[in-house]
Amino acid sequence: MPLDSRTTSPARPMRADARRNYDRILAAAAEAIAEHGAEASLEEIARRAGVGSATLHRHFPSRQRLLEAVFRDKVEALCAAAADLAVDPDPWHALVTWLGAVARHAVSNRGLAASLMRGAHDGDPALGDTCHTMIINAGADLLARACRANAARPDVSITDLLKLVNAICLAVEQEPDGAAQADRLLTLALAGVHPAGESAGRKM
Amino acid sequence: MPLDSRTTSPARPMRADARRNYDRILAAAAEAIAEHGAEASLEEIARRAGVGSATLHRHFPSRQRLLEAVFRDKVEALCAAAADLAVDPDPWHALVTWLGAVARHAVSNRGLAASLMRGAHDGDPALGDTCHTMIINAGADLLARACRANAARPDVSITDLLKLVNAICLAVEQEPDGAAQADRLLTLALAGVHPAGESAGRKM
DNA sequence: TGCAAAACGGGGTGGCCCTCCATATCGTAC
DNA sequence: GTACGATATGGAGGGCCACCCCGTTTTGCA
Numbered sequence: 001m002p003l004d005s006r007t008t009s010p011a012r013p014m015r016a017d018a019r020r021n022y023d024r025i026l027a028a029a030a031e032a033i034a035e036h037g038a039e040a041s042l043e044e045i046a047r048r049a050g051v052g053s054a055t056l057h058r059h060f061p062s063r064q065r066l067l068e069a070v071f072r073d074k075v076e077a078l079c080a081a082a083a084d085l086a087v088d089p090d091p092w093h094a095l096v097t098w099l100g101a102v103a104r105h106a107v108s109n110r111g112l113a114a115s116l117m118r119g120a121h122d123g124d125p126a127l128g129d130t131c132h133t134m135i136i137n138a139g140a141d142l143l144a145r146a147c148r149a150n151a152a153r154p155d156v157s158i159t160d161l162l163k164l165v166n167a168i169c170l171a172v173e174q175e176p177d178g179a180a181q182a183d184r185l186l187t188l189a190l191a192g193v194h195p196a197g198e199s200a201g202r203k204m
Numbered sequence: 205m206p207l208d209s210r211t212t213s214p215a216r217p218m219r220a221d222a223r224r225n226y227d228r229i230l231a232a233a234a235e236a237i238a239e240h241g242a243e244a245s246l247e248e249i250a251r252r253a254g255v256g257s258a259t260l261h262r263h264f265p266s267r268q269r270l271l272e273a274v275f276r277d278k279v280e281a282l283c284a285a286a287a288d289l290a291v292d293p294d295p296w297h298a299l300v301t302w303l304g305a306v307a308r309h310a311v312s313n314r315g316l317a318a319s320l321m322r323g324a325h326d327g328d329p330a331l332g333d334t335c336h337t338m339i340i341n342a343g344a345d346l347l348a349r350a351c352r353a354n355a356a357r358p359d360v361s362i363t364d365l366l367k368l369v370n371a372i373c374l375a376v377e378q379e380p381d382g383a384a385q386a387d388r389l390l391t392l393a394l395a396g397v398h399p400a401g402e403s404a405g406r407k408m
Numbered sequence: 409t410g411c412a413a414a415a416c417g418g419g420g421t422g423g424c425c426c427t428c429c430a431t432a433t434c435g436t437a438c
Numbered sequence: 439g440t441a442c443g444a445t446a447t448g449g450a451g452g453g454c455c456a457c458c459c460c461g462t463t464t465t466g467c468a
Contacts, residue, residue: 015465018415043455052417057457156392164389167375171367185368188360189393219434222446247424256448261426 022059024049029070037110037173038067068131074105075131082138092151095142096190099165102135103186106169107178135162164189226263228253233274241314241377242271272335278309279335286342296355299346300394303369306339307390310373311382339366368393 014022028049032040042063046056060066081101088094139158146152165186172181218226232253236244246267250260264270285305292298343362350356369390376385 015414017464021416041455042457046417053456054417054458055415058415063456160389160392163375163385164372164393167371167389168368170374171371181367185364185371188364189368219445221433225447245424246426250448257425258427258448259446262446267425 018059021049021051021055025051025056025059025066026069029066033067033070033110038063042066071109071131074109075134078102078105079134079138082142086141086145090151091142091145091149095139095146095152095161098139098142099161099186099190100183102139102162103165103169103182104179106166107173107182110173222263225253225255225259229255229260229263229270230273233270237271237274237314242267246270275313275335278313279338282306282309283338283342286346290345290349294355295346295349295353299343299350299356302343302346303365303390303394304387306343306366307369307373307386308383310370311377311386314377 025045029040029045032045032048042056043053045066046053049056056066060069078098078101082098085094085098088097136158139162143152143156143158143161147154147156168182168185168189169178172178172185175181229249233244233249236249236252246260247257249270250257253260260270264273282302282305286302289298289302292301340362343366347356347360347362347365351358351360372386372389372393373382376382376389379385
C-alpha cells in the first residue's frame with residue numbers, strides 16, 4: 001500500500017528518517033482519531049508519535065491530508081468491496097449493499113464522512129486521487145449497472161447518493177446508536193417516504 | 205418575542221444594563237454567524253457587541269444556548285408555517301413543503317442544522333422548550349396528518365424526517381450552491397431512489 | 409570521510425474558550 | 439437626592455491549540 005507518492009515514485013524517494021516519522025505519525029493519528037474523532041488534537045498526535053509538531057505539519061500540510069492518509073486503506077477496502085459487488089446478479093441489491101457498507105465505515109470511523117465530504121471542494125486541486133474520487137469512481141460503476149437494469153432512476157448521480165450517505169453519517173455520528181440510526185435513515189431515504197412510492201412522491 | 209425568560213417572567217426582571225448587553229450580544233452573534241457560520245468565534249462576537257467575553261459567557265453559558273437564542277425567531281417562523289400548512293387539503297404536499305422550508309432555513313442560516321441536531325442530546329436537560337422540541341412538535345402534526353391520509357409510511361417518525369433534512373443541510377452547508385443541492389437531495393430522499401418506487405426499494 | 413541537501417523540533421506567535429475577582433452600575437428604600 | 443446591597447461588568451490570566459521560523463542534526467552520496 002503506498003503511504004505517500006514519494007515512497008513509491010522513483011522521482012525522489014523519502015529519506016529513511018522521514019519515512020520512519022511519516023509512519024509513526026500515521027499510526028499515532030489512527031489511534032487518536034479512533035479515540036477522539038477527526039477533531040483530535042494535532043499536537044497530541046505529534047506527541048504520541050514522538051515527533052515535533054513541525055514535523056507533522058511538514059508531512060501533512062492540512063488536517064485533511066492527514067485524514068486522507070489515515071483513511072486511505074479503509075477506502076481501498078470499500079473500493080474492493082465495490083469491485084466484488086459488481087458481479088452481483090441483482091444490481092440494485094449490490095448498490096444498496098455497498099452504500100450500507102460505506103455508511104458503516106463512515107459511522108465507525110468518526111470523521112470519515114466529514115473528511116470525505118470536505119475533500120470534494122476545499123482540498124488541494126493538485127491532489128489527484130483523494131479518497132473522495134476513489135470512492136466516487138468505485139460507486140459510479142455500481143450505480144451505472146443499476147441504472148442499466150432499470151433499478152435506479154437515471155437522474156440520480158453517484159454524487160447524490162454518496163452525499164446522502166455522508167450526510168446521514170455526519171448527522172448521527174455522535175449519537176450513541178449511530179450505526180443503527182444510519183441504517184434506518186439510509187433505508188428510508190433509498191425507499192422514499194411514500195407508502196407505495198407512486199409518482200406523487202416525486203412531485204414534491 | 206421573548207428574548208429570555210427573565211425578560212418576561214415576573215420572577216426577577218433583568219437589570220436594564222444586563223438586558224441591553226444581552227440584546228447587543230444577540231445582534232452581534234446573528235451577524236457573525238451569518239458571516240462565519242455556527243463556529244464563529246465567541247470572542248469576536250463579544251468584541252463586536254462591545255462587551256467583555258465574560259459577559260457573553262454569563263448570558264450564554266454554552267455556544268448551544270447562544271445559537272438557540274439567535275435562531276429562536278426563525279424557528280418560530282417555521283412553527284407558524286407548520287400551523288398554516290396544517291389546513292392544506294393535501295397532507296403530503298403540506299409535509300413536503302414544510303420540510304422544504306425547514307431545509308431552506310437551515311441552509312441559509314449556516315449552523316442551524318447542526319445546532320438543532322446537537323440540541324437533541326447534549327443540551328441541558330433543564331432547557332424545556334429548545335428549538336429542537338419546538339420544531340419536532342410542529343412537524344409531528346403534519347406527519348400525523350399525512351399518515352392518516354395514507355400519504356406517508358406509518359413507520360416513519362418525524363424525528364427520522366428531520367434528521368434526514370438536517371443531515372442533508374449539514375452536508376451541503378458549505379457548498380456554493382447549497383440550497384439547490386439540499387432541495388435536490390431532499391426530493392430524492394423523499395421520493396426514493398427506485399424509478400417507480402415499487403416495494404423492492406424497501407427491502408434494502 | 410566530507411559535505412550539501414534534507415529533515416528535524418524547540419520555541420514563539422497569535423488565536424481560542426473559559427474563569428476569577430476587583431470594580432462599576434443599577435434600583436430601591438428612605 | 440442619597441446611600442447601600444444586589445447585580446452586572448470586563449480585563450487579566452490560564453490552558454489549550456494550530457502553525458511557522460530557523461538553528462541544529464541527520465542522511466546519503468561522492
